[in-house]
Amino acid sequence: MTYIFEIVGQNRRLFYGSLLIAATHFGGAVACICAYLSSNKFQHIFMLAGLIGLLSLKGRAMLTETYVQKESKNMIFSKYNSSNSTVCSYLNVIAASSCLIFIFFTIMIYCNKIIIQKFAIDMQTVFFINLVLHLVWVIFLPIVGIISDRYSIPIVRIMRTGSIATICIGIPALIFGYHSENIKIFMIAQLLVTLTHIIFCMPTPKMICSFFTINVRNTHVSFSYGIGVSITAAFMPILNDFFYNNFSIYGTTGLIAVFATLGFVSTIGIRDNG
Known part of the structure; x- marks a missing residue:
């Protein structure tokens, strides 16, 4: 993430950041295909992933690091350009x-449990649904990135739009799809939440890297992003189980609303300069 941020030009960072996320979901799509074709031998997926990882490591080692970042006088989020900015x-x-x-884990992973229980479908159908959702990420993310770079849309505005759309469009659709008793309608609802969440997620690589100067970027990006991701992923199954078992789909969508609001809050008080 930091390498791409520092290598590409300012006017292409949203697009290349979206490609980073899209590449992750391309890997997820390949895994879904493997699982769909051989659901009883999923261990092969890990062997394939290990081979890809070794090839990626070799490719990364061959990249040069001759680019010198010229930090602007004002960071993109200029409010935090003080000596005590790290905590903020x-x-x-x-x-x-x-x-x-x-939101990603809830829609892509926990909803698997919901649809198996609610709609009584088999695992191959689940893998197919996950494949479709991963492909939406792969296709739609770069499109949003290109449009945002082309028209210089502030990333704060993009992220807030994604958060609001998730709450106002995605959540009602998910509730309606759940009560429809129709797996196709529920899948469309998953698709809507995915699309709105993509809008929020697309600028996050640029957002995260923009907070820190080049001399401390790798350290602070890895720690701050790692803390948010690891703690959230660890508690996601427990939270979803508790709220779904006690409040049905309203508990699950309530959690989505809470975290979508948290995403919106992450942009409050910052001034986007680029």
């Missing part, structure tokens, strides 16, 4: 990454 920046990154991970 960490809180923003943790909030944004928590929103990113929780």
Whole structure:
């Protein structure tokens, strides 16, 4: 993330950041295909992933690091250009990454449990649904990135739009799809939440890297992003189980609303200059 942020030009960071996230979901799509074709031998997926990882490591080692970042006088989020900015920046990154991970895991992973129980479908159908959702990420993310770079849309505005759309469009659709008793309608609802969440997630690589200067970027990005992602992913199954078992779909969508709001809050009080 930091390498791409520092290598590409200012006017292309949203697009290349979206490609980073899209590449992750391309891997998820390949895994879904493997699981769909051989659901009883999923261990092979890990062997394939290990091979890809080794090839990626070799490719990364061959990249040069000759680019010298020229930091502007004002960071993109200029409010935090003071000596005590680290804590504020960490809180923003943790909030944004928590929103990113929780809603993604809920829609892509926990909803698998819901649809198996609610609609009594088999695992191959689940893998197919996950494949479709991953492909939406792969296709739609770069499109949003290109449009945002082309028209220089402030990333704060993009992220807030995604959060609000998730709450106002995605959540009602999910509730309606759940009560429809129709797996196709519920899948469309998952698709809507995915699309709105993509809008929020697309600028996050640029947002996170923009908080820190080049001399400390790798350290602070890895810590702040890692904290938000790991803690949220760890508690996601427990939270979802508790709220779904006690409040049905309203508990699950309530959690999505909480984390979408947290994503919106992560952008409050910052001034986007670029």
